[in-house]
Amino acid sequence: MTKKASSSYSLAELASLLNATLAGDGECRVSGLSTLTEAGPNDIAFLANKAYAKYLATTQAAAVLLHPDYVDECPVSALVLDNPYLGYARLSHCFDPLRRDDAVTMIHASAVVHESAVLGERVFIGPHAVIEAGVQLGNGVHIGANCFVGADSALGDKSYLHAGVVIYHGVVIGERAILHSGAVIGGDGFGFAHDGQGWHKIAQLGGVVLGNDVEVGSCTSIDRGALGDTVIGHDVKIDSQVQIAHNVHIGDHSALAGCVGVAGSTRVGQHCLLGGGVGLAGHIDIADRVQVTGMSLVTNSITDAGVYSSGTGSMPNAQWRRNAVRFKQLDELSRRVRALERSQN
């Protein structure tokens, strides 16, 4: 990691960066980003959720990023824009100590880069990284320490691999991808034929294709396809500890929270949101703009946009035990109610 030379900015600079209206002293400089309650006199804060508006009056921040509705209440300088949360997102990168725009190519002496690999400009390859034959790295690609990139894989411009990422052979990753440590892209899908006695492995001959602007969390695995590819669309955001099985397709702009598992050949539409721990069975189709709440299991295709859930709420164990026992008798209970209804008529 290399530190930014400076991370102090004038409010005028930030206003123009965010295309925000400045209400206050443009010369005032800030060197940190924080919340309304924790910000100090050198920090800029933000108000993106009305639940926190009550903290605006007493904030110690030098300036606050906020919506026009709150500018009058703001006791300090303000950067005013319609989507303060988006503004916060953009602003956050100004204070990120990880610089992702190295000026020149730097390949650590201990890295092992095959002579046939094709490197763009301003590529960083960290200590002990291994780049196999035929790999293509675009401009500004960052390969962290101890990463492995298998033969004939390709990473688009400005893709960033943190330390210890593994990319198998024949994987294609788009531009501006961010892959976190422990992520494994292109391991074999889980495919076996049974001969009546035991298993015979099916070689996984497909690859994995990640679109542009994909982020993959720590310790997440995306398996290669059996014949065709596993495909992750553009702007798909995948959290940590997620498992994507072979030949899955995830549509553009979808987001998968931690511990999600998607079984083989399932297709997820665009703009879908899968909550933490959600499981999707194999060979099903999920429509665009479907949201599945945390730890739900979906075993059939979903054809309409909307929010879907499964499971039971949590409750004290003693209460749960009584109800869970009744669940096992639920069909019988239903029949008894039907009998009572019949007996009335």
Next chain:
Amino acid sequence: MTKKASSSYSLAELASLLNATLAGDGECRVSGLSTLTEAGPNDIAFLANKAYAKYLATTQAAAVLLHPDYVDECPVSALVLDNPYLGYARLSHCFDPLRRDDAVTMIHASAVVHESAVLGERVFIGPHAVIEAGVQLGNGVHIGANCFVGADSALGDKSYLHAGVVIYHGVVIGERAILHSGAVIGGDGFGFAHDGQGWHKIAQLGGVVLGNDVEVGSCTSIDRGALGDTVIGHDVKIDSQVQIAHNVHIGDHSALAGCVGVAGSTRVGQHCLLGGGVGLAGHIDIADRVQVTGMSLVTNSITDAGVYSSGTGSMPNAQWRRNAVRFKQLDELSRRVRALERSQN
């Protein structure tokens, strides 16, 4: 990775390899394997599921692997055998660019191999791999880049570690094992004694034993035993993101899908199938040939073969909310029905 010198085969070659009956031109050569719909004139395809039989008539494949029932309908050359899916599995390896039979021992200069390690013939040790004291590697073992094999561990002939696998000390792995990147074998089991205030670690003194023909998916962890070993039988197939706790025993030929978790000291029989995300509580026994459907939780031993499930189906969230609330009152509802029944008599 090293590419196969050639991956073009004559149908006669493949027929003899698969012990299949050839109907068509034995001289015809194929260089790829694909599906009926995606295959081109240089590919061989397969028909292993009657749902796809409709695509047989229009396939562009040079040849099709199929069951005798379909040979008359096949518009192109056919390789005929009773289990086409098994044939596909065998055939797939002909087209795998990863060659797993290196002719000579190759140890990368950057690998750190302890002088006391015992290496068989035709061993491959990749860049930055670390092999500790007393390790034994059988013939044809492949240790990928950045792998770690701890002291006194042993890998059987033709075992294959992809890049970045970690094997702790004192682990025994059988022949032809395939371990995918990010897999960790032999980390400490989760064992602590409580003294009323806090936790005291219990050193995990057991090991891990994997049988022959075991496959372990990406980012899967198998913990070492507390005293005895954690034991994975022969031909057990474990998918990605699976957690096997200390002293678990998994019977031969069982298959565990992604995100499964098996708690400590549980024993799973032979030929079991655990669906994705299944959880098995600790200290229970699962009989042979038990199948558990996805994301089910099993908290008691299962003594009979069969299919088991838990949970609720998924549904639109609004519907689910109403039903989930009622679940919390299910015991009361049941009592009310009983009261109604009593009042009738």
Next chain:
Amino acid sequence: MTKKASSSYSLAELASLLNATLAGDGECRVSGLSTLTEAGPNDIAFLANKAYAKYLATTQAAAVLLHPDYVDECPVSALVLDNPYLGYARLSHCFDPLRRDDAVTMIHASAVVHESAVLGERVFIGPHAVIEAGVQLGNGVHIGANCFVGADSALGDKSYLHAGVVIYHGVVIGERAILHSGAVIGGDGFGFAHDGQGWHKIAQLGGVVLGNDVEVGSCTSIDRGALGDTVIGHDVKIDSQVQIAHNVHIGDHSALAGCVGVAGSTRVGQHCLLGGGVGLAGHIDIADRVQVTGMSLVTNSITDAGVYSSGTGSMPNAQWRRNAVRFKQLDELSRRVRALERSQN
């Protein structure tokens, strides 16, 4: 790994180590630790669970660690103490082949340690490990092979990283931490702002702080905070395959079993126990001494100590299907029962 010079102890030594009362021959030496049933004449065994008391009479162990209640029944030498399980925990470390007290600093020639890193005494840094600028390693810290420690991170005295652990920049880890292979500490939290069309990454500017005596299992990920830190208290034990999201706080002495997922900004109290596969929704508070049973989902704050559960028990699939269908009609069923009750009065 380095083997202990000797792992043979006299019963007198062990009695004094455990502050136990010796009943038998203090000169007798033992070289192993095992269970009552598996122990041989050179082993010491333990009786910590009355269910195993029946094996005491026939044990082949040289000595048994047990509670005063059982000393009369013990056919061999005994080490007598009130908490034999705690005694077993302490004793176990005598037989651990991994020595964690290297006498001198050892840095492997292949390790890449930045000149600005500050190392304590008796530090071990294994092959191919990477230590970035500004890192501080306390006395007796062990950095396994292929580990990565990012810029400005700090590890307390006697912290132990097994092979292949990744610590991002700006992470603070206390004393005596144990991190298992594949663990990733400090990856980005899952934070994005939506602009109506797609996602904009929010730089994760916070860090991760682990207290003293924390253990983290294999392939577990703990994400860095968005602005403030993700905080893991003292003596917190985290199993394998766990996901801790950004800005989560876990209270002292809590234990999280395998495959647990804790969503962003949730606070877990002290002395909590989360069973395997438990999911906690984001932005909720869990009181001290709360226990959640395996694979339960908690979506609301829990204010009272106690045991909580969700889900349904598992059952044969045919039975489950009938009941699961009825679950979808549960609200309607409840209304029908109410109607029957009304019609009675």
